[in-house]
Amino acid sequence: MPRTTPMADYLSERDGHLFVDDIDTTKLVEEFGSPLFVMSEQQLRNNARRFHAAFAKHWPDGPVDIMPANKANWNQGVWAVLADEGLGADIYSAGELHCALSLGLDPNRISVNGGGKTDETLRKCIIEGVRITVEELNEPERINNIAKELGKTAKIRLRVKPDFPGIWRRTDFAVESLSVDLGLQIYKAGIPAQYLEELGREVLKMSNVELVGLHFHSGRWRSDTWYWKKLMKGYAELILRLSKAWGGYRPQELDIGGGFAIEADPLHGLKTRMHAIETFFTYPFELLAHVFGKAGRYKFMGFAIEKLMQSKPGSQRAPTIEEYAEAAVTTFRDTLLKGGMDLKGIRLQAEPGRSFFGNAGIHLTSVKRFKKQTKPIKLNWVLTDTTAFFMNTGVIEFSLNDFRIANKLNAEETHVADVVGHSCHGDRILPTVKVPELENGDLIALLDMGAYQEISASNFNALPRPPVVLVNGSQADVIKRGETIEDVYARDIIPPHLRREEKIA
Structure with missing residues (x-):
């Protein structure tokens, strides 16, 4: 039987071929080459509206901002779509900040987090008026001094790190077998709860800093809604405790971060x-x-x-965005209300990454050879023209993405094989999966590849990285050109005394 697991709305079957909107994937490869990353403009827009509707439904008290994590996909063509939808951004680095500001995103909905920010980055944030999400104890004082020099007031939030002794179930994210609460303690980000009361008192006295709210981001430690209910209860309880310790402090905005799984959770x-x-x-x-x-x-x-040992990609599903929003926001809101906090006018913010971009992209790769052996042990390999090194985050996270044979959607799966890349490495992209009889030139589509994959690509074996195409209806535009071999070596510099022309002279 052919694969029948659900696909994103922009993908469809026509005459046995996989289509992206109105374009046959085989035509995309004919025009732009293989391998190829493809993003759907309409799916990005649908995700933006779906996220906002889901979270706003459960937060009637004030505005809701969806601020996707730029780290998950920082392609400027992708972000031009999000800017058009009026979204904000979760930013980690100076490079990501450049992406957000160059596309004209509202500074009030740009959150710059991360440890070890340079003075130059802080100065840029203050001048542009973006939110600075504080990660370190000495950061507020540095910000206050720089803001004073500039004659401005910096808007900051504290990225908090609550204690979660009740989240004792095992993580399904980390390679280590450990409980979520221990994983959250080991996770480097955020200011430990033990320092927050004193730090907040100091910040509230600073002349050139405005503490506009609190921020918490846990990451994707589990895919179930139980985790989000426990997480948001603990975060809300910490907010209530800090509010009391800070003399009845009332935040203007509360950010619950991200970490929601893709529905077809790889x-x-x-x-x-x-x-x-x-x-x-x-x-x-x-x-x-x-x-x-x-x-x-x-x-x-x-x-x-x-x-x-046969792998079955796509066979297990994570909750929907609507289910995540209900579990997280309802628990968060109810806990705050029961604790006596007035929520009227408070802005709620969420920073989805993989769950926002993941289903909006696919990766197309052509079959170079279907290699088989029957002795001494029966094994099969589908050698492709891509590599796991073009999807490094997937390798790090042990991802197992669903897939389709894009030009043979209805072909019966008669073999079990490893789908492998063409680098000089094990390069197992899909281990022990069922596939039909394949020939040179057949096309494989790896699904849910829009988050973290293309932006983590490397040049192992001096392989040029593939292009990225944005599809909208019957239109396809290159939003990142493919590399040439010259591009791969463009940063290399040979010292003068080792240059061949110098030796010949």
Whole structure:
């Protein structure tokens, strides 16, 4: 049977081919080459409106801002769409700040976070009037001094790090097997709760700093709504405690950060790729299989790989954006109200990353060879013209993205194979997945690739990184050109005494 897991709205099947809006993916590759990253303008717009509607529904008290994480996809063509939708931005670096400001985003909805900010970055933030999200104890004083020199008032928020002893379930994100509350403690970001009361009192006395609110971002430690209910309850309780400690302080805005999973959560692949049989029992099984003799052992292990270790991308789903919004915002709001806080006019902000961009992009790659062997063990490999090094974050996070054979959507899946890249590395992009009979030139579409993947691409093996195309209806525009081999080597500098022409002279 062909793959039938759900796809994003901009993807459709026509005559056995995968279409992006009104364009056949095979035509995209004919025009722009392979491999290729593709983003959907309409899906980005739909995500912007869907996020806002979902979160605003449960926060009737004041405005709601959706401020996507620029780190998840900092392509300027993508952000031109978001700027047109009136969105804000979660910013981490000076480079990301350049992206947001150059496209004219509202400074009041730009949050610049991250530790170790330079004076130059702080000065830029104060001049432009963006929010500075404070991560370090000495940062407010530095900001106050720079703002005083500029004759301005800096608007800041404190990025808080609450204690969460009640979130004891195991994370499904980190490679380590540990509870979420311990993972949150290990996570580097945020000001530990032990310092916040005193720091807040000091900040409220500063002449050139305005504490406009509080910020909290946990990241994606679990995909379920239970996690978000626990998270928001703990954050709200900390806000209430700080408000009391600071003499009845009432924030203008509260930011709950991001970390919501993509609905077709590729990080569920971690469970598959670290399956107990594969991780803990493969070698003992191999030892036991020696009783069958050499041929029997290989036959047994071939069966285990094909049947027991088979990966099933897209088979597990995360909650919808609406379910996340209801769980997070309702719990957050109810806890604040029960604690006596007046929420009228307070601005709520959310900073989704992977869940905002993920389903708006795909990666297209062509089959170079379908390699098979039957002896001594049955194995198959689908060699493609891409590489996992063009999707580095996916490798780091053990992602297992859903996929389609874009020019053979209805073909019966008759083989189990590793879909691999063409670098000089293991390069297992999709391990042990079911595929149809494939030929050179067939096209594979990796789904939900819009977040973190293209922007983390590297040049291992001196491979030029692929282009990015933005599709809107029947129109396709390059928003990042593909590299040439000359581009790959453009930053290299050979010392004068080693240049060949110098030696010849």
